[in-house]
Amino acid sequence: MSDKNTKSNIKLAVFDVDGTLSSGVLSLAFLQELVQRKLFSSQVYQSLRDLEKDYALEKISREAMSEKWLATYLQEMAGKDPEHHLSAAEHVWEQSKANAFSFVSPLLDKLTEKGYTNLVISASPREIVKHFCETYNFSPERFRATTVKVSNSGKYMAETDVILSLAKHKLVQLNSLAESLFPDQEINWEESIAMGDSYSDVEMLRATGRPVVMQESGRKANDLVEIAMENNWTIVDEKNALDKILDLIK
Numbered sequence: 001m002s003d004k005n006t007k008s009n010i011k012l013a014v015f016d017v018d019g020t021l022s023s024g025v026l027s028l029a030f031l032q033e034l035v036q037r038k039l040f041s042s043q044v045y046q047s048l049r050d051l052e053k054d055y056a057l058e059k060i061s062r063e064a065m066s067e068k069w070l071a072t073y074l075q076e077m078a079g080k081d082p083e084h085h086l087s088a089a090e091h092v093w094e095q096s097k098a099n100a101f102s103f104v105s106p107l108l109d110k111l112t113e114k115g116y117t118n119l120v121i122s123a124s125p126r127e128i129v130k131h132f133c134e135t136y137n138f139s140p141e142r143f144r145a146t147t148v149k150v151s152n153s154g155k156y157m158a159e160t161d162v163i164l165s166l167a168k169h170k171l172v173q174l175n176s177l178a179e180s181l182f183p184d185q186e187i188n189w190e191e192s193i194a195m196g197d198s199y200s201d202v203e204m205l206r207a208t209g210r211p212v213v214m215q216e217s218g219r220k221a222n223d224l225v226e227i228a229m230e231n232n233w234t235i236v237d238e239k240n241a242l243d244k245i246l247d248l249i250k
Contacts, residue, residue, distance in 0.1 A: 027124035093131035
């Protein structure tokens with residue numbers, strides 16, 4: 001039995017998914033599939049897209065957009081059968097899994113070999129994120145994704161178990177995940193890695209000594225890339241990510 005005061009050198013490698021380890025947006029593909037299956041209102045779906053457009057046009061703040069988006073999403077999900085959504089998510093993953101970047105498997109293998117514990121923190125729905133994590137050997141206790149509560153009657157509720165829509169939420173979940181995995185051990189945050197592609201990842205990137213920002217080839221530099229440049233963080237694309245990250249952890 002380990003001593004409660006025993007310290008060990010635990011290094012984490014923490015990843016976002018959409019735009020970071022996979023091209024495209026799994027959450028968007030999932031919602032589109034729900035609409036197609038008539039499990040989600042097309043009018044509500046359009047209102048969510050309109051909120052995103054308003055944010056892009058700076059008509060609404062990030063916080064206001066995220067709060068309204070989540071409340072609208074949860075209201076539409078309430079009362080629905082999770083089994084139908086799980087079936088839709090499985091179909092979407094089968095269609096989308098080829099979008100995962102080729103560097104993902106060799107990078108995760110090398111990080112494991114180097115003693116890192118690989119984690120996923122994603123704002124996308126758990127229903128779809130779990131398929132990514134199963135494919136790349138992230139056990140259920142090593143990932144967090146947006147999770148809607150299920151009632152005793154087995155239906156979705158208009159509440160979340162896990163919320164990840166803002167940068168502060170991702171940091172909270174990262175700390176919670178680290179504590180649940182290693183309650184008696186010290187995390188070596190200085191040697192830990194975090195990788196993301198949007199501003200919602202910024203706080204978990206700042207929590208580690210080796211932040212990595214993904215800028216997919218052909219994509220316009222966003223506010224996270226600008227922060228990375230200002231702070232001399234590592235910036236990668238899908239072609240050089242493996243080499244740059246392996247160089248970072250030498």
